[in-house]
Every structure is written in C-alpha cells, then in structure tokens.
Amino acid sequence: MSDVNAMVLTGFGLNCDLETAYALELAGARVQRTHINALIADPGRLDDCRILVFGGGFSWGDDHGAGVLQAVRLKTHIGERILAFIEAGNLVMGICNGFQTLANFGLLPGFEGRYGERCVALAANDCGNFRDQWVDLKVNPASPCVFTRGLEHIALPVRHGEGKFTAEAAIITRLFAHNQVVMQYADSDGKPADGRFPENPNGSLGDIAGICDPSGRVFGLMPHPEAFNHFANHPDWNLERRHRLRAGEPEPPAEGLGVQLFRNAVRYLQTA
16 A cells, blocks of 8 residues: 655644654554644645644644634645645644634635635633543544544543534534534433533534534544544543453453544545
8 A cells, every 4th residue: 555644733832743643653654743834934845745634732822712823824825735735635634723723724614615714613612611531422424524434432532722613503504414513522322412511521512523524534623533542541441451351351452542533544545
C-alpha cells in the first residue's frame, strides 16, 4: 500500500500536536508537524499531504472566541489553497479547538459543497465552566464520515470550555436529515444523552459531538480521539482488565480505540 502523508498544525497555543501525530503514526501515516506560520509562508507544503489535522488546544488563547483567530488568519492568507486541498479529495479533521476553527472558517457543515459559509458555532458550555471528563459517544453508522467507519460506540475524553454545538433549528434538522451528525453524546448504553448533564457535558443541541461535510471527508469533533491512543488512557482501564482476567478472557488490546479514527482515514486514502 502507498504511504499516506499527514500534516498536523502547531503553534499559537495549540498543545495536542504531539499526541495527534503519535496517533496518526500508529495508524500508519507519515506525519509532519507544521507551524501555522510556516504553512502560510509556504502553502506548497500541502502538496505532498493527504490529511490535514487542526488539533486541540487554545489557539491565540481563545481571546476572541475559540478558534476564531486561527480561522480568520488561515482563511485570509491561504483559504483558497485549503479549499483546493479539500476539492482534490483529501481529508481534513478538526479536533476540539480544530473543530471550532473549521466551524468559524465555514468548512463545516459545507452544505452542497459551499465551503466558507459559517452557519454553526461552538459556544460556551451551559454548565458555565471548563469540562475535563470522559464521555460516551453514539456513532451514526449511516454517516458518510470516512473517519468513523465500523464504529457504533466509543468513549473519548473532552476538555473544553466552549463546546456547545449550536445553530438555527433548520440547520440542526438538515444535519440530521443528511446524516452529517456523526457523533452524539450518549449514556453508557449508547443511547443519546437527551441533553442530560454530565453525559452531555456542554449542552450541545441534539447532543451533537461531531459533524462532517456531505462528502464525509471533512470531519470535526469536540472529543479527543488522539488522547485514547493506549488502553490505559481510559480511567477504567484497570477495572476492565480485572473483569476480563476473572472471566478468563484475554487482556484488552494495548491500542486505544481512538486510533481507529485515524486508521480509517489512512486506509480510505490507501484504497481510494
């Protein structure tokens, strides 16, 4: 199979690039961590890449709203180049602050391929404070999202203060109708949280935790899949291990389930 090159953006308060690069490498990609300024100075760096990841953190300190300055800076300087990257069939992923950036840029939801129109937002959590917890997520099997293929339920951590997915009612309805809602906050049985806190940690409308564009190649989510790269990342890892041992079952695989999202992306490009 051919190599898949991925780029993970760094700089200006972003702080999840090492974890993200590591998860992509576990998934079989060749990764370059690239400072935002370096990409703006030389957009040609994208020419050899097939995956572009806007990672987590607090770009520009979220001083003017989470992901706002990053979106404005990139859209102003290399917006057309990023649109061409998407139109060429490549993949874009936004995690937490990256999801906020994609929403502010207008790369999501991308109705009818109209990238650049901003119609959704990630607002301040209803609880009024920063949330750092693990959440259960229901994955939509009918979604076109290439990152979540084969997944129905997954637990991942969230760590954000502005994660409430919000939009006009007509936009929410359209997202669900076209299966662009990829992930919803759920209970331990995999049923949508129905707005309950803390299962829904931020008050997101429709329990929305992640959405994609109509092609399934642009994906944004608030939870952090890169932070579940090893089984022991999960807070209940030892309890699960003991339950398996007592039942005479093998120990869980060492790799965390979050890596599957990155592996799906790599395999999609290798077989496309």
